[in-house]
Amino acid sequence: MSDDDLTARIPSASASGARRGWRCPDESLLAAFAEGNVAGARREELEAHVADCAYCCGQLGFLLSAGELGPPPAVPARLLAAAQGVRTPFF
Numbered sequence: 001m002s003d004d005d006l007t008a009r010i011p012s013a014s015a016s017g018a019r020r021g022w023r024c025p026d027e028s029l030l031a032a033f034a035e036g037n038v039a040g041a042r043r044e045e046l047e048a049h050v051a052d053c054a055y056c057c058g059q060l061g062f063l064l065s066a067g068e069l070g071p072p073p074a075v076p077a078r079l080l081a082a083a084q085g086v087r088t089p090f091f
Helices: 003-009 027-034 040-052 054-069 077-083
Strands: none
Touching (some): 027 040, 027 054, 040 054
């Protein structure tokens, strides 16, 4: 999938006017919710929030459709090392 295809799938918060609010769950909780890893009362709270929040609904829609994109590309070792704070020479 090209970058343009990926960009087309991401909901535009500015176009819809949806913005993340201070009550919105963080990205890791939305991802856990999309994967079915949130249960009980917390799940019910998230369902109610997403039903009333255009921003989170768009994010959740993207996460749920992300499986169609296939696996993410491999991260080059030097970038992974840099992200972990390990210095490697750039050749």
